[in-house]
Amino acid sequence: MYFNSLAFGVFLAVVWLVYQFTPDRHRWLALALASLGFYASLKAPLLLFALGLVAILSYALGHCIARQENDALKLRLLWVGIAVNIGVLCLVKYLQPIAGVLCPSLVPAGRQVNLFVTIGVSYFTLQAICYLADIYLGRVEPERHLGRFALYLGFFPKLLQGPIERAGDLLPQLQAPYRCSYENMRSGALLFAWGLFKKTAVANRLALYVNTVYGDVHSYGGVSLLMATYMYAIQIYADFSGYTDMALGVARFFNIRLTQNFNSPYLATSVADFWRRWHISFSRWILDYIFRPLQVLWRGGGNYGTAAALLVTFLFSGLWHGVAWGFVIWGLLHGTYLAGSVFYKPWASRIAQRLGFQNHPVRRVVQTVVTFHLVCMAWIFFRAGSVADGWYVLTHLLGGVGGYLAAAFENLRHLTQHKELVDPILLGKTLPRFLLLLASLAVFGTASLLRDCIRIQARSAWVRWPAYYLLASATAFLGVYNDVGFVYFQF
């Protein structure tokens, strides 16, 4: 049941109605049953088993850790909890390759019953680990109510793709009494609608182009490869942030505020800044629970210790996305960027300060453009079907681009009459379709820029309602509705 499906709309309406008439002390049960039903709709029994196992074991271990006075035993219990969650994650994620080796005949039957579907496990296992770590560090008390704890892990708006919520943020909200809030309903609906537009009109439409090129990279030249790479950067942002907005919007219907996961990531002025703006709940997780402990452990190595901690952290990040060389290279590229900046940044700042342009706007623009291209370079390996394809794209990105730009500039007024100039951009699609893509991107860009300036919810109904209708119309007219799930479902 995807967020952008009619079935989900019906499901949400029913759950919300039931929630309104449920007494406060049983509201957790209403949401827990709804979340169970939501997860069960994937028809993947192993996932329900994994969620149940993680919930029960993490709940029990959380109490054991809190009660244990001996620090060494406390730490050992934490490691047991980490091992259990990583074990469940690995078992579910790699069940198919394991079955393929041990019992190949099981694999076709297993696919029929969705035995190898893994959606959501990567998120709630990390959430369970951070819950146990926070208890160990004395940041939170263990949750007494098993049902509420299970709901904390499996709350349906954030179950499939996060955000990864900290216990201190979500558990108190699940315990708070509920009063229907028109403001939350209104802002939740708008957030959901905005997320739906991003997913259907921007991400799905870009995917038509990106999949064409990245599905057969050797058939395309530099201009097309460059176009598809830029498009993918926008696609994955629109897809994932679209899902997040829908999740946050749905949660608001129940007066629950989930963590913001994105903050204009492509406006980042450095790769470190990018990771403070992209998949924020995940980057905070790896920063707090992998990077910081390693950095402190290896502090004797000074900057080299920090650089090594960054490389290990982002290797984990790559592997969390999937055990494939493409993800490993993506992770290590980001690790290398960040490790390099440990040595490079102090010098660059000092030079900029001495030359007097530390805060110059041109410097900021250059930093933003360079950062965006470093991130795009890493996205190539994230998206490509294989490392060989990724390497091909990287080494052919600029092939013929100079000549193309010169020819395009010469024939600017009659561009559409030159097939050899138009085809590399259209990527096999028709011109009207491409114009629809441009329209989607124009709406996306304009609305994103205006969103903070206009603060639509504070305006009068004369401004709000036309904006709502415009958004709904743009979604209906420009949206691509197919069965493709969200990109981050696969992680």
Added chain:
Amino acid sequence: MISDRLKRVILTELQLDEFSLEDSTIADTVPGWDSLSHTRIITAVEAEYGIHFKTVEVIRLKNVGDLQALVDRKLA
């Protein structure tokens, strides 16, 4: 109460002449105190007092007061 000796170590690492460091002061509020300088500060404090902190002890620190309390426990 933060000792003058600890204040001097922290401010020297951060290259600050003056800054008010109280028990409740957190890293984010001190200019230049980021994750890189944090480990330099910890290493400098260890060297100054001839003590060694466990990793988990450092991670548990929430503010300068916690750091002072940890130093006092190690010296006791």
